[in-house]
Amino acid sequence: MDAFTSTAFCGNPAGVVVLDAPADPAWMQAVAAEFKHAETAFVVADGSEGADGGEPKSLRWFTPTTEVDLCGHATLATAYILGGSQRFDTRSGTLNCTSTGDGIVEMDFPSVTSQPVRAPEELTTALPGVTVESVARGDFDLLVQVASAAEVRALRPDLDTLARIPTRAVIVTAPGDREGVDVVSRVFAPRVGIGEDPVTGSAHCALASWWSAALGRTAESTELIGEQASPRGGLVRMTLHGSRVGLAGRAVTILRGELLA
Template sequence: MRIPMYIVDAFTDQPFAGNPAAVCLLPQPARDEWMQRVAAEMNLSETAFVVPHEGGYRLRWFTPKAEVDLCGHATLASAHVLWERGQRRRGEAIAFFTNSGVLTAINNDGWIRLDFPSEAPMLDESPPAVLTDALAAKPLFIGRNRFDYLVEVDSEQTVYELQPDFRLLQQVDARGVIVTSCSSAGEADFVSRAFFPAIGVPEDPVTGSAHCCLGPYWADRLGKTTLVGHQVSSRGGIVRVTVAGKRVHLEGKAVTVLKGELTDEAGIFL
């Protein structure tokens, strides 16, 4: 058996920009150990494993080191692949059954819209010293949600120039750290970078799940529910965000850059 495998650049309309995700299309559930080995082999921030399930798809995400409970760019990439292969009509919504509930993807006039949970940050009045030491930047706000810390700094330039101490960041008791500032350019409302060294991703190029936190935070700060985020990693990417109560809609584009097949191994399926 040959297993289809894709690499897709998400949150961009240009190859070799945005955030690359591997998408593995499985006929049935596979063993966790095998999926983790594949993710380590791909060595991308996430590898998505997609399995048909109850009119939609079961979707799981693995970094090179661990499984995660929510990932935006690999979900966007998975929807892109399913439409590109003709496994779903482009006008048809796709339901993904995940560890964070049912997530849906629809094609919105050339943009892929994801319906995700809102993960608004709560103010942390006693943040760990290792966090501020690792960033070496004066925070205007520090909060966290169930996944990550969110740190607002004084300017867009500070976000661009940040050089975190990844050894110290690994000691922070969270999935990762998001650093953000209001944008000084007219094209975006806010900028951000996101760091996840504890799960094998020192800096993530464009992080959909981080915008589940950034969206509600900046919606409250700026008094608007529709925003544009620019993640200013070296690859960079744009995420359109709409805050809708307990849900956040994330929109981005995607480009396939590689198609291939994995060779089946004995005993990989449950």
């Protein structure tokens, strides 16, 4: 699947493996390593694809090297494949997703509050050519606000140095620089085997709360549009609801097949 896009070979690729029963974690990790996507999702479905309600389906996410606690784009891809309203039991609690009639998947995720921290010593070397304005730490990632979207787009990070920072990923972000885009970001996660993630749903759980406050957009149900400015690129619609954030986007099916091993 390509997620957070309506165009094939754009957005963020994800593998979605639909299982009849729970699988061995070592096997799931091996499959994710074989696929080499940023994340591969494994969902235990009961055969009633598209059925609304019911018990939450088990959903787990693996990078090529490790299992992760939260992944937005692979959840979007999974919900798109199954269709209808879906509830997933995950390491981040129960996640509710709805596939709408216009091809958009709406996801209810936990919001992530990032607290200001001292910049790691490695940051200057890791992020050359940017003007760091704020550094904050959330549940998973380090969030780095820089002076402009142009700096975000032009950034060529030192991934080896970034990998020494003890967070899942480093989010580099700035205010949007074109009409219809409130926030620009890029996400680098070499520590978990992902150099640059094309479009990161879970990062927008942190971006939604950070930029709602920074831009003075604190009214209930305020919507922000985030552009992740990776080479593939993608758009994420964010709506903050207190301790929850709504993330919405589209997905495209690229291929279907059967695992034989």
